[in-house]
Amino acid sequence: MKRLLSLLLVLLMITSLLVACSSEGDKDKDTKDTKAATEAAKPDEKPDDKTDDKTDDKTETKPADNGEIDRSKRIKIGFAISNFENENFAMMDKLLSAYCEENNIEYLTRQHNSQSAEIMNCLEAFGSAGCDGIIFQNSEPDSVDTTLDDLAEKGVKVISYDADVDNVTGCWVCSNYATGEVIGQCASDFINNTLGGKCEYVVMNSQVVFMQERVQGIMDTIAKNCPDSEMVATAKILLGDAVTTFEGFLVAHPDIQVLATGYSACATNIIETWVPELQRQGKDLSQYGVFTCDCTNKDLELMYDTKVNGTSILRSTVDLGLKVFVPMGMITQLEGAIRGFETPYTEKTQTFPYDAVTFDNLEETAEKYGVKLG
Numbered sequence: 615m616k617r618l619l620s621l622l623l624v625l626l627m628i629t630s631l632l633v634a635c636s637s638e639g640d641k642d643k644d645t646k647d648t649k650a651a652t653e654a655a656k657p658d659e660k661p662d663d664k665t666d667d668k669t670d671d672k673t674e675t676k677p678a679d680n681g682e683i684d685r686s687k688r689i690k691i692g693f694a695i696s697n698f699e700n701e702n703f704a705m706m707d708k709l710l711s712a713y714c715e716e717n718n719i720e721y722l723t724r725q726h727n728s729q730s731a732e733i734m735n736c737l738e739a740f741g742s743a744g745c746d747g748i749i750f751q752n753s754e755p756d757s758v759d760t761t762l763d764d765l766a767e768k769g770v771k772v773i774s775y776d777a778d779v780d781n782v783t784g785c786w787v788c789s790n791y792a793t794g795e796v797i798g799q800c801a802s803d804f805i806n807n808t809l810g811g812k813c814e815y816v817v818m819n820s821q822v823v824f825m826q827e828r829v830q831g832i833m834d835t836i837a838k839n840c841p842d843s844e845m846v847a848t849a850k851i852l853l854g855d856a857v858t859t860f861e862g863f864l865v866a867h868p869d870i871q872v873l874a875t876g877y878s879a880c881a882t883n884i885i886e887t888w889v890p891e892l893q894r895q896g897k898d899l900s901q902y903g904v905f906t907c908d909c910t911n912k913d914l915e916l917m918y919d920t921k922v923n924g925t926s927i928l929r930s931t932v933d934l935g936l937k938v939f940v941p942m943g944m945i946t947q948l949e950g951a952i953r954g955f956e957t958p959y960t961e962k963t964q965t966f967p968y969d970a971v972t973f974d975n976l977e978e979t980a981e982k983y984g985v986k987l988g
Contacts, residue, residue, distance in 0.1 A: 683955045690720040691948065692740035694750040695775075696728045700879060701910040703751075706941040710749070713945050728822050730754035737761045741770060747948045752777035753822050771951040773944045776824050778963050783951045785963040786944050788934055790824055793907060793968040794831020794876065800930035800970055801832070801874045801905040802839035809901065812842040815872035816863050818880050819850040826850070828876040828907070836874065846870065856880040857887055864888075874905045878913050878931065881906035885916060885928060892927075902927045909933040909971055914980045918987040921973045929973070934966040937983050 693710055695703045707723060714721035722743060726732035733754055738761060740748045748770060752758070755777040762781045765772055772782040779785060805813055815836065819829045833845065847863040847870075856879075864870060873888075875881050881904050892899060899920075906913065909931045919926040934940070943959060950957035971979045980987050 683953060685718045685953065687953075688718050688720060689746040689949075689952050690722065690744055691747045691749070691945070691952075692722040692724070692736070692743065692745045694724045694726055694733070694736035694740070694748070696751050696753065697725045698723075701912060702878075702908055702936040705937055709938070709941045710945050713942070717949065719949065726751070728753040730757035734758050734761050737765065741765055741768065745770060746952045747771040747773070747783075749773040749775060749944050749948060751775045752779065753824060755779050755823075771948055773948050775940075775944065783962070784944070784947045784959065786940055786966070787963060788824075788828070788966040789968060790828040790876075791831040793932055793934070793966075794828040794833075795835045796932050796968055796970050797828075797874055797876070797905050797907060797930070798832040798835025799839070800972065801872055801903065802836050804903045804905070804929055805836070805840045805843055805872060808903075809843075809871060811840055813840075813871040814844050814846045814867055814869050815874065816847045816860070816867075816870055817845060818856060818860070818873065818875040818884075819848050820876060820880075821850050821852055825876045832874045832876065832905075843872075851880075853877075853879055853883075856883050860884045860888070864891075871901060872903050872905070876907055878906050878908035878910045881928065882910075882912050882916065885926060889925070889927060899924055899927055903929045905930050907932040907934065908936060909979065909983075911983075911985050914971070914976065914983075914985050915987065917971070917973070917976050918980070921976065922988065931971045933969045933971050933979060936966075940966060 691710075691714060693707065695706065698704050698707055711721055713719070722740060722745065724736040724739065726736050728751070733750065733752070734757065736750060737748065737758060741764070748765070750772070752774040753776055755774070759779070759781070762772060762774075762779065766781050774782045774785045774787075776787060777785065778787045801815070805811060805815070817829055817833050817836070820826060829848075833848070836843065836845070846867040849859050851859050860873070873881065873884060875884075885904055888902075888904075889899065892902060904927050906928065913928060913931040916926045916928040917931065920928055943964060946957050947959040947964075949955075950959075977987065979985075
């Protein structure tokens, strides 16, 4: 009997141990399963490294299953630009609107006239409207830095157009000084090859900060290449003041032959008043030249008139890719950041091309953009 009792006690102890081991194993398994489920439920994210620059958006992107983008969820994007009267900005708006309509994106627009307070209002309005992403022309980068920080904290993806800043998803910028050098080189070639290297010229500046760097490139290049010519006037203006300011220059300096400027609307508005006055005075238009940027349809048409009919004086412009490359790149990069798919724009900052459009490649450029000349 004593031996039987001992055997039963041993069996009872073994059974207890087995039950305890089984419970611990189940507990470990449950813990691991719970942790795995929690990790799977989390979105992809990097560790919170407080030493990193919080403004450097490093959002990881990945293609959707089977290589297809999941656009079942409707998102909202805002686009803010200085004004929609500008031909290229109107074209951007058209392209972005069509893209959003095709890809289940609600599309909002505002204009800010390059005024810092209005830029801030646009950003805040888009944030209040629940935008998932914003593209905006950032002509006053310092004044909106705090607003951009607030948007970043809320998870809003932002593309800064015209200024390279830290606290955004992407920046699309022009090498402004280099662009100015291209404009200045075209003007210099005309001065040296047509005007014998000597003339009076003006460079129309801007109150918009980023444009001033472009204008500096123009000034430096002409001064270097045409030492016998004289810049008789310049002024930092708003677009609406371009014509009256230039007319004032002509009163003081009636022998001006060349105008160089960093943006198209300034140039084309002046041409529309300057050319009729030159024609009224019986001047030879071949001795006058305007040099600008932005490659608008109107630029191409005026250049064609200058080349073929001699009835205008616009001799070159610069193609910054504003007609297709920049707007489609910005919206693709932004949607990719929101929806989490890969795009070709792996670097945060993208630089515009700055290709001179001259009489030599005028027709080729017009054909590229579907602009009918003549």
